[in-house]
Amino acid sequence: MHIAHPLRRRFFAPRFFAVILMASIALLTPVRAHAVSKEIVELQTQVQQLLDMVQRLQSTVDARFGVIQHLVEQTADSANRMTTAVEGLQQKVAAQNEAMSGKLDSTSGQMQSLNDSVDELKSRMGKLDKAIADLQSQLQNMQAPQPPQTAPGAGGLPGSAPGGPGGQGAAPAPAMNQAPPLQETFQAGVRDFNGARYPVAQGEFQDVIQYYPQDDLAGTAQFYLGEIAYRQQSYDDAIKAYNVVLENYSGSTKAPAAQLHKALALLAQNKRSAGIQELRSLVQRHPQTPEAAQARSKLNGLGARAAH
Secondary structure, three states, X not given: OOOHHHHHHHHHHHHXXXXXXXXXXXXXXXXXXXXXXXXXXXXXXXXXXXXHHHHHHHHHHHHHHHHHHHHHHHHHHHHXXXXXXXXXXXXXXXXXXXXXXXXXXXXXXXXXXXXXXXXXXXXXXXXXXXXXXXXXXXXXXXXXXXXXXXXXXXXXXXXXXXXXXXXXXXXXXXXXXXXXXXXXHHHHHHHHHHOOOHHHHHHHHHHHHHHXXXXXXXXXXXXXXXXXXXXXXXXHHHHHHHHHHHHHOOOOOOHHHHHHXXXXXXXXXXXXXXXXXXXXXXXXXXXXXXXXXXXXXXXXXXXXXXXX
């Protein structure tokens, strides 16, 4: 309607002015008191006709401008509905992305548990092989002939002198028994971790690292220490624990997961550049791992490329 008024003024102003001028001339023309000119009557009739035409034309234009205004309002309503639909679609896409992220996290947790089970099975197989080898060695030693005693009665008979050299050689054995059993301690730590008994799980994983630092499960236990700190939102401690995995247990199967979770901890601290750099490093170092796939998805979500 703001556009219609100027258009009307531009369209009707000259013609309406001309009609008014003609009507004024006709009305102001001197008329004799007793004789009205026929021409003046005709002119007045024509002026009245012109005025009627102008009124009809103005009514037509008003009607057309009303239709145009209605069309404009319909277009505005359609645009508003389209905007609402787009916003709803964006919300649905965001919700689907969040759901997909949750599914990825759940899948990551399941893969982590599966990897832990595989690592535990490998460790048990290694321990079983070692136990079998030790048993075979003991059987061979038992089957070997005993050397002759050179000094009978000197306390050299087996079991006759508990305080003899054999007893002294077995003295360190109680110290070895102080170490907790590896598998039981690690499994107890995993159970306590899944049960959110983090202080107890932390002590059990630390025992694994302390008493069995060269075992494969030591790297996994160190990774769980980082997970405990991460779940407690102690991101600095989590990053330190993940760095130990990457530096001291780089060959561990948990190294890719440690680097991924380190990047997530950095992002949780709003350290975007450091987090993106860690994700890119993970993709380059372990390109075929599930953690690398998650890193690529996270980079896409951040609007960053996997390779820089």
